[in-house]
Amino acid sequence: MDFISILSIFVLACFVGYFVVWSVTPALHTPLMSVTNAISSVIVVGALIAGATAGSDSSKWLGLVAVALASVNIFGGFAVTQRMLAMYKKKDRQG
Amino acid sequence: MHTDVIVAIPAWVLLAYLVSGVCFILALRGLSSPESSRRGNRMGMIGMAIAVGTTLITHYPGVTEPGRCAYPNSGACAYPAVDYATLGLIAAAIAIGGGIGLVTARKIQMTAMPQLVAAFHSLVGMAAVLVGAAAYLNPEAFAIGVRITPIASPSFVSIFPVSRIEMGLGVAIGAITFSGSVIAFLKLNGNMSGKPILLPLRHVINLGTLAAILGLIAYFTQDQSPWVFATVTALSFLIGFLLIIPIGGADMPVVISMLNSYSGWAAAAMGFTLHNSAMIITGALVGSSGAILSYIMCRAMNRSFISVIAGGFGGDAVAGGAAAAIDRPYKRGSAEDAAFLMSQADQVIIVPGYGMAVSQAQHALREMGDILKKEGVRVKYAIHPVAGRMPGHMNVLLAEANVPYDEVFELEDINSEFAQTDVAFVIGANDVTNPAAKTDKSSPIYGMPVLDVEKARTVLFVKRSMGGVGYAGVDNELFYRDNTMMLLADAKKMVEEIVKALG
Numbered sequence: 001m002d003f004i005s006i007l008s009i010f011v012l013a014c015f016v017g018y019f020v021v022w023s024v025t026p027a028l029h030t031p032l033m034s035v036t037n038a039i040s041s042v043i044v045v046g047a048l049i050a051g052a053t054a055g056s057d058s059s060k061w062l063g064l065v066a067v068a069l070a071s072v073n074i075f076g077g078f079a080v081t082q083r084m085l086a087m088y089k090k091k092d093r094q095g
Numbered sequence: 096m097h098t099d100v101i102v103a104i105p106a107w108v109l110l111a112y113l114v115s116g117v118c119f120i121l122a123l124r125g126l127s128s129p130e131s132s133r134r135g136n137r138m139g140m141i142g143m144a145i146a147v148g149t150t151l152i153t154h155y156p157g158v159t160e161p162g163r164c165a166y167p168n169s170g171a172c173a174y175p176a177v178d179y180a181t182l183g184l185i186a187a188a189i190a191i192g193g194g195i196g197l198v199t200a201r202k203i204q205m206t207a208m209p210q211l212v213a214a215f216h217s218l219v220g221m222a223a224v225l226v227g228a229a230a231y232l233n234p235e236a237f238a239i240g241v242r243i244t245p246i247a248s249p250s251f252v253s254i255f256p257v258s259r260i261e262m263g264l265g266v267a268i269g270a271i272t273f274s275g276s277v278i279a280f281l282k283l284n285g286n287m288s289g290k291p292i293l294l295p296l297r298h299v300i301n302l303g304t305l306a307a308i309l310g311l312i313a314y315f316t317q318d319q320s321p322w323v324f325a326t327v328t329a330l331s332f333l334i335g336f337l338l339i340i341p342i343g344g345a346d347m348p349v350v351i352s353m354l355n356s357y358s359g360w361a362a363a364a365m366g367f368t369l370h371n372s373a374m375i376i377t378g379a380l381v382g383s384s385g386a387i388l389s390y391i392m393c394r395a396m397n398r399s400f401i402s403v404i405a406g407g408f409g410g411d412a413v414a415g416g417a418a419a420a421i422d423r424p425y426k427r428g429s430a431e432d433a434a435f436l437m438s439q440a441d442q443v444i445i446v447p448g449y450g451m452a453v454s455q456a457q458h459a460l461r462e463m464g465d466i467l468k469k470e471g472v473r474v475k476y477a478i479h480p481v482a483g484r485m486p487g488h489m490n491v492l493l494a495e496a497n498v499p500y501d502e503v504f505e506l507e508d509i510n511s512e513f514a515q516t517d518v519a520f521v522i523g524a525n526d527v528t529n530p531a532a533k534t535d536k537s538s539p540i541y542g543m544p545v546l547d548v549e550k551a552r553t554v555l556f557v558k559r560s561m562g563g564v565g566y567a568g569v570d571n572e573l574f575y576r577d578n579t580m581m582l583l584a585d586a587k588k589m590v591e592e593i594v595k596a597l598g
Binding site for chain 1: 104109115116119120122123124126127128129132133135136139140142143146147150151154155156157178181182184185188189190191192193194195196197199200201203205208211212215216218219221222223225226228229230232233235236237257351352355358359361362363365366367368369370371372373374375376377378379380381382383384385387388391478480485486487488490491494495497499500501502503505
């Protein structure tokens with residue numbers, strides 16, 4: 001991909017983000033932070049490439065450490081978001 | 096001179112990363128209502144699985160000649176044998192990290208959510224730094240450089256100038272996110288005082304450091320020596336630290352949102368370096384999400400983003416009235432008085448704040464609400480956007496205590512109701528109820544949108560003691576009003592006593 005296509009994706013995604021985030025209800029702002037945290041760990045893609053590619057041992061080990069750090073975030077972030085979201089309940093009809 | 100040609104990325108790979116990016120958009124979209132939010136979270140997990148799966152398929156560790164084959168199914172070494180030792184290491188890294196993450200997510204107390212999020216931000220930042228360093232050390236793995244073989248000297252890889260800028264920015268933002276989040280974590284977790292630490296000449300130091308970082312990144316395009324890369328990284332760690340230490344506890348909701356935003360921009364910058372659309376889309380989403388949350392928090396405090404970043408708020412002890420405060424008369428009530436007033440009311444609005452979180456009073460509070468509802472009292476909750484230490488903090492705590500979310504209202508939706516309310520029950524909140532924000536032009540919180548609790552017939556104000564002032568360091572005129580009754584005790588104890596008196 002050339003730089004301009006990447007930049008286009010980026011700029012459009014910023015606009016998508018802007019509109020999507022304004023539609024998030026304020027009651028869910030904490031889960032919003034924890035889930036954005038989990039998805040920003042997509043940086044694990046870079047860590048996996050570094051960890052899997054031969055050619056430089058130091059690069060490989062840096063990659064592996066990054067994989068571990070990002071995994072904490074991915075699993076922890078999604079799990080804690082799920083735990084929080086499970087707590088949001090409506091009023092009992094009979095109550 | 097050029098020996099390697101950049102390999103084209105197969106179309107299905109590009110599509111898979113795009114799908115993953117779309118899943119992340121849907122994950123955030125789901126948060127527009129609690130009903131759709133759980134599905135949204137699952138979309139996020141699916142998106143992550145697609146991104147990780149795709150990467151493992153295209154970049155599985157192969158037994159191959161070093162430094163070749165950015166994509167195994169292209170060119171000379173299509174489908175090399177799997178290097179199981181490395182694959183095992185990757186699996187181990189995921190298992191260790193994932194295990195720690197899952198255990199933490201299960202055990203963490205909901206009141207500690209701000210610290211947890213700060214800690215998670217620091218990990219994203221650090222991961223970005225490590226990936227940047229790995230890309231710097233092995234640019235061929237990421238297809239961001241060209242191997243040059245001069246005649247008389249050993250060959251080396253020259254990183255593309257654009258990639259050097261992207262890499263430099265990614266590492267810098269990642270490092271700032273890391274050290275800033277560590278400080279935020281320490282402040283939120285109570286390992287470090289929430290008081291702002293103000294260095295002399297800090298604005299000069301900060302701006303100078305920032306300029307040095309940007310200058311070095313520009314220089315990096317001319318000279319890819321390790322010292323340039325290392326200095327950019329080190330200075331960025333330093334500036335992250337310097338940026339957060341002067342910011343006080345009350346501004347933490349802004350700080351934590353801002354760091355959220357930074358972690359997104361770090362991921363986006365790495366996405367530019369790696370030409371990966373999933374990372375770019377995600378980075379842009381997270382970056383704008385954090386930026387919007389920072390904006391919402393600043394607006395709720397009537398402060399400019401610049402003044403929050405400049406720091407120092409909550410440090411300068413007191414404005415005006417505090418000295419007089421000690422002698423001013425106020426009405427003090429008991430748990431029995433509070434129980435009586437509330438059981439006679441038609442409507443009670445509960446206003447929780449950070450103090451409720453500190454004393455873990457949310458469960459007792461819900462119990463109190465349940466009893467009142469049984470006696471025919473309408474119970475509602477009013478939440479100020481900056482109540483607590485992070486956006487939405489109070490909502491999560493109330494949800495944890497099984498308070499139905501349709502009884503919980505935001506400032507603008509409920510503020511007009513206080514005038515028709517018998518009792519406003521303020522627990523652990525202070526500045527967000529201070530009428531001075533509406534009337535006293537000299538008050539540091541003047542102009543901040545506040546909950547109009549004083550319009551209720553009676554205000555019950557739960558507070559540990561009369562001595563302390565809110566985080567903004569201002570006295571609250573509400574305490575001395577005729578229709579205010581102070582309930583001086585630990586929040587949780589007081590609520591439990593009220594429950595007893597009601598029962």
